[in-house]
Amino acid sequence: MEGGSSNIFAATKTPDLEVLRKQLEEKSAKIEELKKQIEETKHLLENKKKKAPNQDQMEAFKKLCEKYNGMREEYNALLAEKSRKQETNNPI
Secondary structure: OHHHHHHHHHHHHHHHHHHHHHHHHHHHHHHHHHHHHHHHHHHHHHHHHHHHHHHHHHHHHHHHHHHHHHHHHHHHHHHHHHHHHHHHHOOO
16 A cells, blocks of 8 residues: 555656746746846946947047137137237337
């Protein structure tokens, strides 16, 4: 009888084991998929980091150029004003 009861026990456990095995396989597949997504995202972020400083540098360069041009215009205006004052004070 013992042999018969162990066969019944094994028969009832087999479907449960199959369900658990299938769940394990699904979870393992999901884990692998998530790992791939993480790696892809990591590479995308690394590429963006490499490109971002160049864009930031270009933006900073543009701002410096604008600032330089503004200061140059102000300097030229002040220089012209100074020249006019000197011409009015010291006519030739």
